[in-house]
Every structure is written in structure tokens, then in C-alpha cells.
Amino acid sequence: MNATFKRRAAQAGAALLAVGLAAGISGCRDSRAAAVDSAAEPEINIIVGGLEKVIYMPAKLSESLGYFEKEGVKVNLLGEQSGATAENALLTGSAQAVVGFYDHTIDLAAKNQCLTSVVQLANIPGEAEVVAASKADTIKSPADFEGKNLGITSLGSSTDFLTQALAGQAGVKNYTPAKVGAGQTFIAAIDNNGIDAGMTTDPTIAxxxxxxxxxxxTEMRTEEGTRKALGGLYPAASVYMACDFVQKNPKTVQKLANAFVQTLRYINDHSAAEIAAKMPKEYANGGQALYEKSIKDTKTMFNRDGVIDPEGAKNVLRILDSYSSNVKGKGGSIDLSKTYTTEFVSKVPAQ
Structure with missing residues (x-):
């Protein structure tokens, strides 16, 4: 039994546990869901798969710009380093929304759980596969991943899904996925030769x-790079929620959509320096100039209107059905229309 198989088995067990927990407290979650829309000031916990990551910047920026408050919704932003951990919090009812990758809605659909993206922040990953400079002469493409240690945030995360896709497309079957998180822990893994290459985001890339x-x-911070790497667009950063919560709380979901779309417009209309000035100073731990560069290198990934690209959604399903150990072979049974909605972003008032 190789290392990859062992890790996948552990991942599957964790996923089953999460689903079991979700089923066990469904009554509690339903009760909580029914109460939110009727509150004078709705309160929402949003798990963010890395608050300091530029790809998830709209969450903290919405808060900093006062858009949640303007919409009359109290939002508690809770940071997690992995989308896999974030989706578990959503399933168990400790959070009502996640700012994370759209592909988790498809991954959970394969486990008969309904999550839906209500605001699509980006139609490309905003990620890159970064190789250690000392290994750059021997790792020149994903075809060279065979037998290598490849960094991901955690098993079951979107960095894991994307790594599986890059390796699978290149015909690589044996590599070791290494859980190294993001930011300083990812950099330390490079420094200590713990990984040969890895999937990460800005500001770590910068x-x-x-x-x-x-x-x-492998560059996936641009549309061109994403199409080259993945054969099409790959909708990624999004605001996703449990389907039952969305159905029972349309007023609250609309408030969130209004705030996030206003933030997307702000990102598109302002410079990297102006955006950086609105973010917490501690996010610029590599220096303000480097942080501004990381925003500049990534900000073009963000949608302006929060609308998902339908063909991109189909491409995500195709990739996961081909290369993800969780979804493979189940793609034909997944109703893609349930994994996203444009109902709320289409009603956001004009600027």
C-alpha cells in the first residue's frame, strides 16, 4: 500500500465522519436555519479558507469597507487554512457560509450533500504550482511529478484536487501529497526540503x-494559464452555503450577495495599493510593497458581477470526475444546476 493510497483512505474516512456528523445534527441545523431570516439583524458565521490569502480577499475587504454592516447583517469571519476543514464546519452547522473553492460543492454532491455557490468570486483558481528553486532543473512540468513530494494545504482541499488533476493529466500516478498549509508553513517546507513543489496562492507565491x-x-492566476493547465476555465473562489439554508433564508443570502458584489466592483475599480490600504497590516508580513504586488498579480482573477461561468462549471465537474478520488465515476449522477445559483447576484442593485 503506497503513501498516496494510505492518505486517500484516511481522507475518505474523515469525509464519511463529516457526513455522519452532518446527518446527526441536521435537525439542529434546520432549526438554526429557520430562525436567521426572521431576526432583526441576521447573524452569519462565514468560514474563510485562509483569511490572508489574496484569492479570498473579498471576505475581509467586505468587512473593512463596511458593506456587511450597510446591508444590516452581522458577519463573523472565521479563518481556516483548508477548504476541507471549512466545508466540515458548514456541514455540521457551526457556520452558515464558506468562502472557498466552488469545487467543494461538487465534491460534496458526490457524497449526497447539497451545497451551492451563491456568489462566484472568480472563474479561475488564482493558484500556481511553485517548484523549489533547487529542484527547478529536474521538475520542468507536471510530467516530472512522479515520486515527488507535492505540497497541498490538506487532503481533500482544492489544492489537493488541482494537484490530482495536474498529475493525472500528465499520466503521473505515484507522488506523495504533503499537508503543509499555506504562508509561512509552506515556505518552511520549501526551505527544509520537505516538498519538491506545491500548490499555493499569493502572497506566498510573491x-x-x-x-x-x-x-x-504552472500558472493559474490568469485565464490564459488556467485554460492551458486545465483545458478551460475553473470557477474557484466563491461564497457557498448549504442548499436548505439558502432556501429558508433568501433575504439574508441576498444581503450577503449585495455586499460581496459591491466588493467585487470595488476591487475592479481600484488599484492594488488602494485595496491593500484597506486590508489588515499584518497580512503584509513580507512587506507592504510585496503585498501590493501580490494583489496586483492576482486581482484580475475576480469577477465583477459574481456570476459563474457555466462552461467553467462543467469543466470543474469533468476534471473531478476524471481525476478526483472522491468524485471519479460519479459525475453522471451529479446535478450541476444545484451546485450554483445566479438568483441572488442577478438581483444586486446597480452601482
């Missing part, structure tokens, strides 16, 4: 490339 410690191997 810190590695500017310091000379890493080089971008």
Missing part, C-alpha cells in the same frame, strides 16, 4: 519568487 526560493511551474 514571497517565494521574489526571494528566489521558488519558481512558478
Amino acid at each position: 514571497q517565494l519568487t521574489e526571494s528566489g526560493k521558488g519558481k512558478v511551474l
Whole structure:
């Protein structure tokens, strides 16, 4: 039994446990869901798969700009380093929304759980596979992943799904996925030779490339790079929620959609320096100039209107059905129309 198989088995067990927990407290979650829309000031817990990551910047920026408050909804932003952990919080009812990758809605649909993206923040991943500078001469493409240690945030995360896709498309079957998180823990793994390459985001990408410690191997922060790497668009950063919560609390969901779309418009209309000035100072731990660069390198990924690309959604399903151990073989039974909705973003008032 190789290392990859062992890790996948552990991942599957964790997923089953999460689903079991969700089923066990469904009555409690339903009761909580029914009460939110009727509150004078709805309160929502949003799990963010890495508050400091530029790809999830709209969450903290919405708060900083006062858009949640303007909409009359109290939002508690709770940071997690992995989308897999975030989706478990949603399933168990400790959070009502997640800012994370759209592909989790498909991954959970394969386990008969209904999650739906209500605001699509981006139609590309905003990620890159970064190779350690010391390994750049031997790892020149995903075809060279065979036998290598590849960094991901955690098993079952979107970085895991994307790594499986890149390896699978290149015909690579044996590599070791290494849970190294993001930010400083990812950089430390590069420094200590714990990983040969890994999937990560800005500002980590900017810190590695500017310091000379890493080089971008596969670029997915642009539409061109994403199409080249994945054969089409790949809707990624989104605001997703449990379907039953959305159905029972349309007023609250609309408030969230209004706030996030206003933030997307702000991102599209302002410079990286102006955006950085609105973010917490501690997010610029590599220096303000480097943080502004990381925003500039990534900000073009964000949608303006929060609408998902339908063909991109089909591409996500195709990729997961082909290469994800969770979804493979189940794609034909997944109703893609339940994994996202444009109902709320279409009603956001004009600027």
C-alpha cells in the first residue's frame, strides 16, 4: 500500500465522519436555519479558507469597507487554512457560509450533500504550482511529478484536487501529497526540503519568487494559464452555503450577495495599493510593497458581477470526475444546476 493510497483512505474516512456528523445534527441545523431570516439583524458565521490569502480577499475587504454592516447583517469571519476543514464546519452547522473553492460543492454532491455557490468570486483558481528553486532543473512540468513530494494545504482541499488533476493529466500516478498549509508553513517546507513543489496562492507565491526560493511551474492566476493547465476555465473562489439554508433564508443570502458584489466592483475599480490600504497590516508580513504586488498579480482573477461561468462549471465537474478520488465515476449522477445559483447576484442593485 503506497503513501498516496494510505492518505486517500484516511481522507475518505474523515469525509464519511463529516457526513455522519452532518446527518446527526441536521435537525439542529434546520432549526438554526429557520430562525436567521426572521431576526432583526441576521447573524452569519462565514468560514474563510485562509483569511490572508489574496484569492479570498473579498471576505475581509467586505468587512473593512463596511458593506456587511450597510446591508444590516452581522458577519463573523472565521479563518481556516483548508477548504476541507471549512466545508466540515458548514456541514455540521457551526457556520452558515464558506468562502472557498466552488469545487467543494461538487465534491460534496458526490457524497449526497447539497451545497451551492451563491456568489462566484472568480472563474479561475488564482493558484500556481511553485517548484523549489533547487529542484527547478529536474521538475520542468507536471510530467516530472512522479515520486515527488507535492505540497497541498490538506487532503481533500482544492489544492489537493488541482494537484490530482495536474498529475493525472500528465499520466503521473505515484507522488506523495504533503499537508503543509499555506504562508509561512509552506515556505518552511520549501526551505527544509520537505516538498519538491506545491500548490499555493499569493502572497506566498510573491514571497517565494521574489526571494528566489521558488519558481512558478504552472500558472493559474490568469485565464490564459488556467485554460492551458486545465483545458478551460475553473470557477474557484466563491461564497457557498448549504442548499436548505439558502432556501429558508433568501433575504439574508441576498444581503450577503449585495455586499460581496459591491466588493467585487470595488476591487475592479481600484488599484492594488488602494485595496491593500484597506486590508489588515499584518497580512503584509513580507512587506507592504510585496503585498501590493501580490494583489496586483492576482486581482484580475475576480469577477465583477459574481456570476459563474457555466462552461467553467462543467469543466470543474469533468476534471473531478476524471481525476478526483472522491468524485471519479460519479459525475453522471451529479446535478450541476444545484451546485450554483445566479438568483441572488442577478438581483444586486446597480452601482
